[in-house]
Amino acid sequence: MALIKEIDYGTPAAKSEKMVTLIIDDTEITVPEGTSIMRAAMEMGTTIPKLCATDMLDSFGSCRLCLVEIEGRNGTPASCTTPVAPGIKVKTQTQRLKDIRKGVMELYISDHPLDCLTCPANGDCELEDMAGAVGLRDVRYGYEGENHVFKKMDGVANDLYIGKDESNPYFTYDPAKCIVCNRCVRACEEVQGTFALTISGRGFDSRVSAGMNEDFLASECVSCGACVQACPTATLSEKALIEIGQPEHSHITTCAYCGVGCSFKAEMRGEEVVRMVPWKDGKANRGHSCVKGRFAYGYATHRDRIMKPMVRDKITDPWRETTWEEAIGRVASEFKRIQGQYGRRSVGGITSSRCTNEESFLVQKLIRAGFGTNNVDTCARVCHSPTGYGLKTTFGESAGTQDFDSVEDTDVVLIIGCNPTDGHPVFASRMKKRLREGAKLIVIDPRRTDMVRSPHIEADYHLPLQPGTNVAVVTALAHVIVTEGLVDEKFVNERCEVEEYKEWAAFVADPSHSPEATAEYTGLDPKEVRAAARLFATGGNGAIYYGLGVTEHSQGSTTVLAIANLAMATGNIGRPGVGVNPLRGQNNVQGACDMGSFPHELTAYRHVSDDTARALFEVEWGRPLDPEPGLRIPNMLDAAVEGTFKALYIEGEDILQSDPNTTHVSAGLAAMECVVVQDLFLNETANYAHVFLPGCTFLEKDGTFTNAERRVQRVTKVMAPKNGYADWEVTQLIAQALGLNWNYKHAGEILDEIARLTPTFTNISFKKLEEMGSVQWPCNDETPEGMPIMHIEEFTRGKGKFVMTEYVPTDERTGSRFPLILTTGRILSHYNVGAQTRRTANVEWHPEDRLEIHPHDAEVRGVNDGDWVRLDSRAGTTALRALITDRVATGVVYTTFHHPTTQANVITTDFSDWATNCPEYKVTAVQVSKSNGPTDYQDDYDEFSRKSRRIAEPVKEAAE
Amino acid sequence: MLHGADRLVLMANQIARAYAVEGEERAVRQTASHIQKFWEPRMRDAITAFVKETGGKGLDEYALKAVGALKPSRINPALGA
């Protein structure tokens, strides 16, 4: 595949439906009203020279290169800032224009170094291109005058010269090459919404600067890369590009980090990635990205990566490298032996949201068809299982209702328990853009997240609720809406089960659910709750976005139900700008759930007890299936401790680090006789494994991911698997070793099988994805192009179902021993347990997990900022360093869980959601006290990890 | 850390409490159906056995009734027990 070069139309597309016809260079062209002359010309294939314009940004009109002449108008207007008008006649090339452009370019070049041959942008520089385009042949001014190019002039230091800023680990800023086109500044404002860059100085003195004379790393910059992409010169360049050189081909693929699912061009030289550039046609990200997907892919070649299969008899033994044959043979024989000895249901598997759809599908197929048990689960268990349960119950489909574009039509954004700027950065940028345009914002979160207040954005209401009281708060919002007569009666009568609605309305109207009555435990000012409810119900299109702060609670499913009730009662379902939008954590949470990775359901959420559905699979697979649900992850661990569950195949998941109550998880793992881990690195779970199968990265395999908007997108292999096999091939090898007749030649064949068995995927194939770029399921004969917005005329289940949501306080209570509530979250630069991002330069932004604590709580404990503190809960103890901040309320402490040494999950308890067993990460009663450093447990664990990661020298091992 | 029956009792109570607002008849039915749908057979067997042994010590009223309403596991003869 050649290098993909998107056309730059110079200015964004106009949205108007009204069309305008004009004449450019004697050719008639019709475009939407509001289109710039520059864009209109580009659409007919005429490129007008330009430097400060690019179609990701609003036009600016500073470089004066794009001038045109318009018949009957004076002067030479800039084509980027001049909109089309009916019947005008435009000339893009005349002697006058040529002269002006040459003059402009001469000025630019006279203050620009002429080291083009050795410049990293050589071959991809717009300044160079424009010099060529205007026919620049000589520069009259020379370099004797003032310039920013030379460090010294005539042996004297040049005050205008500024050296390179190389502080950011991924890109450099070389002011000597800057043409002050302002694109980077505008990209940071308009696309990213961070406002980190400014132009300092005036006139000839002006230069781009990150913050107040700070370098990039120290500034507000979040390293999204939007400015680098926007820069027409080498001034902002990726370090990898500087080192390697210009790419020669590219592939479209999908980021493997978060649920936004950004589309990228992997720009390559041979099998080496030069850079990842967000793809403008990507419908989830529209040409934007965050630091993770854009830059943090270096883990693929990190030295910790394991490339050879390994085995050992006991977990106290060192690992022994071996052949694929032996490792796979060991898995097959051990699983067979264990099933023979302990029964069919003594084995199981876990898939991951990091796996492709095809991989998850194969793992569950292996467990169900190969082993005849439904003991398969996925890490979505620990994040979004309540979403599936709640939305299926109320709407009939286990997925979010909108696409990301929908936010452009939203008038009131309601964010509950998620922190999009950190967790879903690219979507956050799009949301912020809408908020800057004037949409209103309500944030329900115990912490003052960046969304609550950031440049040019201020939440209308921030409800800093007490962790664990989501149900009470959302029900109180409903109370206000019902009792103040703000319900959308028409919607409810037409679209919902009316009897259930009435029962629900009577329930929420009860005074016990009022903001006043619940204030005592929610900690919220009733006036604020009432005002927020009124705004949501009456402010126009209302959209609810929520995340793990909703699901990871003992009442996670109930809150999802309450959110769905709220959306229905206000009529906010079934059109652009509204809806219920779960922001999924990992990249393929939606996909893993869709693929039948839960122990009770087959693909498309059909219960295993459904005889018709099961029969379909039995025929396709030629194997009998178990009609009873299997064990969920926590149940597997319980069963292991009890001695009835003995073998586990884990693909791409680190349950020891990511699941709550580490001691419980390790006890379960230690009780098993065969734990197989398939991953990139010897992760924490691998400390308890007997077989390690090396996995590969998203760069080394084909497949699909499904993002939070149900969008199925391609993952494309850009290099050979460094470990020898794509992950789906490894699963296939195990199946073959068990005697199953699996013969997939490539991942597309697995997707075809999924399509045959899954009504929402019927028309999805690699071919379809190539044609459409991406598609949002359901995609079948009824909706051949997929479905960006669901439940338009009726709900998937027919009528919407209201469910009464009683607040039941969690069993995890604070008291005198554990007076504070710990809640957990994530930050931008890291991903989940950090296995990948910790192995990239992203650690420069977040070298360790810190405990956020309110100044008051810190003071009474004598804790200073940066001190080591001990964190105790009923489940365990750990230690980390404190960060004093009033982002958290008194009584609440907060930490991330990206680093294994933090052992944050030693603290979390094994309380879980009533419906799905999704763990209650977000509420743990703790005590904080001063300490001198890591706990003994942390030190011991470090030692244990070090020991269990030993790999024997091949020679020595052979002699044993 | 909770083990065995204690944990199952806690889980069953949580489910029953979530449905309790619907009134006894519906709450018991939905709790039973939830357990039937989401608990693996050995968990259902364990709580049933626990109720037989102890009379359901620690179980809420609706949860206890729901456990009593559980149906036996289905077996696919092609797979055996």
Ligand code: SF4
């Ligand atoms: S990398 Fe992103 S955040 Fe940083 S300055 Fe550039 S646009 Fe702004």
Ligand code: SF4
């Ligand atoms: S750094 Fe690049 S984008 Fe920014 S003003 Fe300079 S040349 Fe333009």
Ligand code: SF4
């Ligand atoms: S981590 Fe998420 S937001 Fe960032 S590039 Fe990847 S998909 Fe996009």
Ligand code: FES
């Ligand atoms: S491109 Fe139009 S003024 Fe710069």
